[in-house]
Amino acid sequence: MRRFSFLLWPVLTGILAAVILLQFFPDLFAPKVTTVEIRETNGTATLQPVRNTFSGPVSYADAVNVAAPAVVNIYTRTLVQQKAPLRDDPFYRNFLDRQNVPQRQRIESSLGSGVILSPQGYIATNNHVIAGADSIVVALKDGREAMATLVGNDPETDLAVLKIDLADLPSVTLTNSDTLQVGDVTLAIGNPFGVGQTVTMGIISATGRNSLGLNTYEDFIQTDAAINPGNSGGALVDAHGNLIGINTVIYTKSGGSQGIGFAIPSNLTKQVMQDLIQYGRVIRGWLGIEVQQLTPQLAESFGLKDTRGLIIAGIFRNGPAHLAGMQPGDIMVAINNEPIRDRRASMDQIAKYKPGEEISIDVWRNGERLTLTVKIIERPRTQG
Secondary structure, three states: OHHHHHHHHHHHHHHHHHHHHHHHOHHHHOOOOOOOOOOOOOOOOOOOOOOOOOOOOOOOHHHHHHHHHHEEEEEEEEEEEEOOOOOOOHHHHHHHHHOOOOOEEEEEEEEEEEEEOOOOOEEEEEHHHHOOOOEEEEEOOOOOEEEOEEEEEEOOOOEEEEEOOOOOOOOOOEOOHHHOOOOOEEEEEEOHHHOOOEEEEEEEEEEEEOOOOOOOOOOEEEEOOOOOOOOOOOEEEOOOOOEEEEEEEEOOOOOOOOOOEEEEEHHHHHHHHHHHHHHOOOOOEEOOEEEEEOOHHHHHHOOOOOOOOEEEEEEOOOOHHHHOOOOOOOEEEEEOOEEOOOHHHHHHHHHOOOOOOEEEEEEEEOOEEEEEEEEOEEOOOOOO
């Protein structure tokens, strides 16, 4: 026994150390795991929110199914007179005229998109899609086609309204475009390059875009949903399939989509459509002035601290502003007690007043603030 007694304490010490290691470091003696955990779904599982922040769907098919039937393809034909190459020469022109040589004609075709806004067959599209067309054909998603008549057009917003006579027409539901926020999901539906109805997705990149030099009245929704040639006049809808705008134009250097597209808001589209149907033209208020934005340098020269204002650069004789006593050099600072924000917003505000309405205009003149009462008249119509 004595010969093994000296081994007893090392063995006991080893057992005690092993117990301590197992107690505090169990992973040291665990078998190595060689399997990989993979979570799979059968495609019907519902995504669970992470920290209650997830709110996006996994498909926008329902929204597309709601809106797509009301989006149409528009085909136009325009008869163009072709001049003979020698008609510019006076001698040959007289000869050709004496011989009664007819001028040749050719047909130009173009395509675009449109949106059925009512079951009565009223369709909104862009004015540039149908401008100058001799015939307009509308093709529905269900395969039906119809000749369209032009109800009216408004070059200043690049909108036009068409009418077709077919039964059981689908129509889109409009939503209030004033409530849109940057980051909202958008779906663009149209007929790009004539390939057929196509849907692209993006978000609202900005609202209230103006001063782009595209239209007289600009209040564009900017989106990165792909918009290409042929999409013009098509629908921009939200994630529920409600119309929020009419796709109009893209910013591009290559001719294709670069993620910057612009749409006319649904509220403006509705107002223009109602005026065109009821009056055959859009009714807009007019003051008869030409204005220039007040800059910090100009404000300093006039002794003003605030740069929110418009300098009256010109006045139409016997126009509303002239009859109210407004003078060139006046600085317009408020309309109906609403401070001036910028030139574009103020002109749009004036355009919304109806002819015959009286509004107050606050101006600075020779260091004195004056309030003038102006009676709005209808803005002269721009031809186009």
